[in-house]
Amino acid sequence: MPKTDIARRVYNHTWKLDPIVRSLLDTDFYKLLMLQMIWGLYPKVDATFSLINRKTSVRLADEIDEGELRAQLDHARTLRFGKKEMIWLAGNSFYGSKQIFSPEFLRWLAGFRLPDYHLEKRDGQYELTFHGKWVETTMWEIPALAIINELRSRAALKAYGPFALDVVYARAKAKMWEKVERLKLLPELRISDFGTRRRHSFLWQRWCVEALKEGLGLEVFTGTSNVLLAMDNDLEALGTNAHELPMVLAAIAPNEEALKQAPYQVLQDWESYYGGNLKIVLPDAFGTDAFLRDAPDWVADWTGFRPDSAPAIEGGEKIIKWWQERGRDPRDKLLIFSDGLDVDMIEEAYHHFHGRVRMAFGWGTNLTNDFSGCSPWPNPQLEPISLVCKVSEADGRPAVKLSDNPEKATGDAAEIRRYIRIFGDKGRVSHKVTV
Amino acid sequence: MPKTDIARRVYNHTWKLDPIVRSLLDTDFYKLLMLQMIWGLYPKVDATFSLINRKTSVRLADEIDEGELRAQLDHARTLRFGKKEMIWLAGNSFYGSKQIFSPEFLRWLAGFRLPDYHLEKRDGQYELTFHGKWVETTMWEIPALAIINELRSRAALKAYGPFALDVVYARAKAKMWEKVERLKLLPELRISDFGTRRRHSFLWQRWCVEALKEGLGLEVFTGTSNVLLAMDNDLEALGTNAHELPMVLAAIAPNEEALKQAPYQVLQDWESYYGGNLKIVLPDAFGTDAFLRDAPDWVADWTGFRPDSAPAIEGGEKIIKWWQERGRDPRDKLLIFSDGLDVDMIEEAYHHFHGRVRMAFGWGTNLTNDFSGCSPWPNPQLEPISLVCKVSEADGRPAVKLSDNPEKATGDAAEIRRYIRIFGDKGRVSHKVTV
Numbered sequence: 002m003p004k005t006d007i008a009r010r011v012y013n014h015t016w017k018l019d020p021i022v023r024s025l026l027d028t029d030f031y032k033l034l035m036l037q038m039i040w041g042l043y044p045k046v047d048a049t050f051s052l053i054n055r056k057t058s059v060r061l062a063d064e065i066d067e068g069e070l071r072a073q074l075d076h077a078r079t080l081r082f083g084k085k086e087m088i089w090l091a092g093n094s095f096y097g098s099k100q101i102f103s104p105e106f107l108r109w110l111a112g113f114r115l116p117d118y119h120l121e122k123r124d125g126q127y128e129l130t131f132h133g134k135w136v137e138t139t140m141w142e143i144p145a146l147a148i149i150n151e152l153r154s155r156a157a158l159k160a161y162g163p164f165a166l167d168v169v170y171a172r173a174k175a176k177m178w179e180k181v182e183r184l185k186l187l188p189e190l191r192i193s194d195f196g197t198r199r200r201h202s203f204l205w206q207r208w209c210v211e212a213l214k215e216g217l218g219l220e221v222f223t224g225t226s227n228v229l230l231a232m233d234n235d236l237e238a239l240g241t242n243a244h245e246l247p248m249v250l251a252a253i254a255p256n257e258e259a260l261k262q263a264p265y266q267v268l269q270d271w272e273s274y275y276g277g278n279l280k281i282v283l284p285d286a287f288g289t290d291a292f293l294r295d296a297p298d299w300v301a302d303w304t305g306f307r308p309d310s311a312p313a314i315e316g317g318e319k320i321i322k323w324w325q326e327r328g329r330d331p332r333d334k335l336l337i338f339s340d341g342l343d344v345d346m347i348e349e350a351y352h353h354f355h356g357r358v359r360m361a362f363g364w365g366t367n368l369t370n371d372f373s374g375c376s377p378w379p380n381p382q383l384e385p386i387s388l389v390c391k392v393s394e395a396d397g398r399p400a401v402k403l404s405d406n407p408e409k410a411t412g413d414a415a416e417i418r419r420y421i422r423i424f425g426d427k428g429r430v431s432h433k434v435t436v
Numbered sequence: 437m438p439k440t441d442i443a444r445r446v447y448n449h450t451w452k453l454d455p456i457v458r459s460l461l462d463t464d465f466y467k468l469l470m471l472q473m474i475w476g477l478y479p480k481v482d483a484t485f486s487l488i489n490r491k492t493s494v495r496l497a498d499e500i501d502e503g504e505l506r507a508q509l510d511h512a513r514t515l516r517f518g519k520k521e522m523i524w525l526a527g528n529s530f531y532g533s534k535q536i537f538s539p540e541f542l543r544w545l546a547g548f549r550l551p552d553y554h555l556e557k558r559d560g561q562y563e564l565t566f567h568g569k570w571v572e573t574t575m576w577e578i579p580a581l582a583i584i585n586e587l588r589s590r591a592a593l594k595a596y597g598p599f600a601l602d603v604v605y606a607r608a609k610a611k612m613w614e615k616v617e618r619l620k621l622l623p624e625l626r627i628s629d630f631g632t633r634r635r636h637s638f639l640w641q642r643w644c645v646e647a648l649k650e651g652l653g654l655e656v657f658t659g660t661s662n663v664l665l666a667m668d669n670d671l672e673a674l675g676t677n678a679h680e681l682p683m684v685l686a687a688i689a690p691n692e693e694a695l696k697q698a699p700y701q702v703l704q705d706w707e708s709y710y711g712g713n714l715k716i717v718l719p720d721a722f723g724t725d726a727f728l729r730d731a732p733d734w735v736a737d738w739t740g741f742r743p744d745s746a747p748a749i750e751g752g753e754k755i756i757k758w759w760q761e762r763g764r765d766p767r768d769k770l771l772i773f774s775d776g777l778d779v780d781m782i783e784e785a786y787h788h789f790h791g792r793v794r795m796a797f798g799w800g801t802n803l804t805n806d807f808s809g810c811s812p813w814p815n816p817q818l819e820p821i822s823l824v825c826k827v828s829e830a831d832g833r834p835a836v837k838l839s840d841n842p843e844k845a846t847g848d849a850a851e852i853r854r855y856i857r858i859f860g861d862k863g864r865v866s867h868k869v870t871v
Binding site: 006162164165167168170171172173174175176178182211212215216377 | 441597599600602603605606607608609610611613617646647650651812
């Protein structure tokens with residue numbers, strides 16, 4: 002047999018594009034859950050999503066070639082859900098339930114494609130926006146972020162020789178395994194991969210997910226938010242809902258009272274679609290303090306909370322106290338931590354809350370994009386940046402997130418002031434956002 | 437193009453043996469240099485080589501399957517020097533000299549094959565001996581050691597899943613690169629690979645050699661003792677001579693005076709074949725103190741010394757002092773350190789001797805077989821052992837090495853006492869031998 006597979010070599014020469022997103026399932030599971038609800042309840046709402054690079058010192062438009070970015074975005078627009086993928090969505094159990102997606106929704110989904118995008122350069126950044134129906138634009142969030150982050154990794158490694166690349170990935174694997182060994186010491190840990198959007202690359206995320214599966218076992222590593230990786234590796238697809246739900250509902254609210262009720266309207270809408278372990282509250286869109294203060298009592302009956310912008314211990318304690326005030330036993334409840342976790346933080350929260358509340362960890366950037374110290378020479382381009390794709394407008398009105406951390410707030414300044422006037426500013430404390 | 441290369445898959449299924457030694461050039465360069473001299477001056481001498489496992493707590497016969505060992509040894513015996521290899525030996529420059537190997541020797545070498553071996557199990561160890569003409573048996577040393585060490589690595593990793601293996605090698609690469617980065621800080625370092633005999637595996641040695649080539653550059657990484665890797669990677673093939681020369685000459689010496697002169701006879705024999713940078717003295721076969729004390733003055737005109745069994749600084753200082761006593765300037769001289777080096781020892785010797793003498797480092801086991809801490813779980817089988825293949829008899833008489841370190845002495849106890857009576861015991865100090 003020849004040493005060189007000539008056909009493969011020639012095929013490799015003819016590559017026009019090495020696609021970053023090869024499947025519409027290469028997205029976070031919560032997008033599909035939210036999509037079904039948006040499709041059912043808000044099919045006519047317009048929503049604009051916009052890329053926001055919180056780390057403006059990184060000039061993305063200088064690091065990433067516009068032609069390559071357009072080629073990747075264009076390629077993603079050619080994708081449809083595949084036959085096998087549709088069958089899996091219909092036949093698989095999610096969170097213990099069969100047929101979580103209705104046949105009508107799946108029929109619609111089979112024809113889905115990503116809508117057009119608007120891209121221009123400004124001040125060294127890319128202005129990347131997606132205008133259109135919410136039920137279409139929402140699906141750009143994850144692929145857009147994954148594409149930009151992976152193009153940035155590729156640019157970072159462009160000048161590396163094959164040997165240096167081998168060292169980079171060897172070190173990253175060794176580093177990843179150190180983390181696995183530390184996490185193995187936490188026997189009741191429940192952790193999952195939430196790292197799609199910020200991943201170094203698809204192949205690296207896949208390696209990390211397989212590492213966690215083999216290293217921690219399925220008792221501890223409970224699944225991945227990435228639907229494609231869940232399908233391919235027989236893992237649970239995990240995730241619930243995101244800030245875009247209260248943000249859009251608040252933006253389109255006809256009056257201030259409706260705006261104030263938007264966070265609870267979201268929960269009622271959600272409950273009309275999903276139950277059980279999917280009843281997870283994301284409380285911080287307009288500040289957790291305000292959310293808890295004004296919450297109807299039935300909110301305390303939900304399965305759990307995902308505090309997403311306060312430090313884990315502080316945020317968790319606040320919710321535990323609130324459950325207790327509402328007469329619920331926190332030991333029956335679930336806290337999902339997913340904000341900028343690293344192993345130190347996971348260990349700390351695990352020990353802090355162990356026995357007092359059920360916990361789960363959704364591990365993101367530090368799982369799938371931690372190459373710090375892995376390059377043979379310093380390369381800041383390998384460091385992840387705080388890049389998000391947020392809903393910025395709904396039906397022509399500005400969308401706002403206040404967050405518990407003012408550094409993570411998004412939206413027009415005047416509109417933020419208005420929201421603060423409505424929800425209050427209590428409990429919002431600045432913390433540096435790195436990822 | 438098909439995802440699976442069916443022909444390759446089927447070919448892989450039909451593997452009967454994955455040979456460890458695939459070429460007679462997969463040996464240390466000094467064996468070829470010594471071989472030419474043995475062929476020219478001692479073609480009739482018989483010499484027996486014997487495997488010695490200094491770490492008897494490791495029961496090699498339990499770790500390594502006898503059938504596999506025989507299959508590998510038998511395969512090595514089928515090898516001949518290839519046409520390309522012979523052309524390279526004839527046409528390449530070694531140590532700056534063309535045609536270092538004579539046409540007559542090369543003609544003889546073209547027909548060379550490894551002689552038979554004798555293998556049996558005793559007390560959990562393998563007794564592996566090579567009887568025959570010195571000019572044949574000498575060539576077994578390196579392949580025999582490489583085969584046993586690699587079979588041991590393979591056994592150590594037999595139960596590992598593909599993912600655990602990936603982590604093992606990722607960690608080993610990361611670890612190796614840490615060493616490269618430390619060595620890069622020593623700008624005038626001259627270092628080479630001497631790790632063939634103790635290597636984890638051939639492929640791993642190749643990776644390490646390529647790592648050093650790319651990481652340190654050819655100014656610092658001066659070459660490899662492995663002839664095959666030197667040829668394949670356009671590196672210098674390095675090495676001079678070994679203890680077997682004085683050991684055999686001492687064993688066959690007709691009287692005590694000739695025995696006492698054997699170490700210097702070796703040098704005169706050597707000089708009749710090689711000059712320049714190949715004029716390196718290996719002084720410790722019967723103790724460096726005795727060697728220096730009795731050395732004729734012309735020995736001080738040789739290019740350098742390779743102190744091989746004393747701690748680097750102590751051993752180096754002893755030789756520098758001797759050069760000075762003999763009126764030579766150590767700054768014109770070369771010290772080659774090659775005994776159990778790790779990066780700490782290299783750094784220490786480099787800084788200690790910098791500017792006072794020329795230095796070169798021959799890096800062995802810690803370069804090509806350092807998997808300590810790389811396995812996801814503790815695995816003592818991955819730790820290298822102190823395995824040697826030494827001449828044990830010449831023309832029916834026992835061969836002895838005293839060494840500067842009594843722990844490294846080899847030979848019959850009564851005969852060792854006789855040698856100590858002849859050469860003295862001064863300066864011989866025990867140090868733990870780990871590799």
